Amino acid sequence: TADLTTGGIPAWLGWLAVVVVEAAGNVVIHAVPAAEEPIELAVDLAADPQRLEARIYEIGAAPAQVDLAGPVAQEHQESGRGLALIQALVSRVVFERHGDTNVWKLCRECGQDEA
Secondary structure, eight states: OOOBOTTSOBHHHHHHHHHHHHHHHHHHHHOOBSSSSOOEEEEEEEEETTEEEEEEEEETBOOOOOOTTOOOOOTTOSSOOHHHHHHHHOSEEEEEEETTEEEEEEEEEOOTTTO
């Protein structure tokens, strides 16, 4: 059976929601349009007993350079902790460029007790 949180919601759903909202929020704040058209945001979710995966698409965004190993924000800074939070909650973070789209692949490998 699934590990349940207080509201009867599976625990994995809570952290997956945090990861997706944080990544999507980062796109809204930081992504730059490649042209005059606005950026479109798309999210795909996939789950099986061994893995949960979210893909966040920045459609029409300018190519971005993301330092996945960069420093975490200092304690007194108001922002800059989102990527560290995402990395703490997933097994793998990949940032790629496909055509006119920046793609975030966020994956968590699951044990028997997390699925």
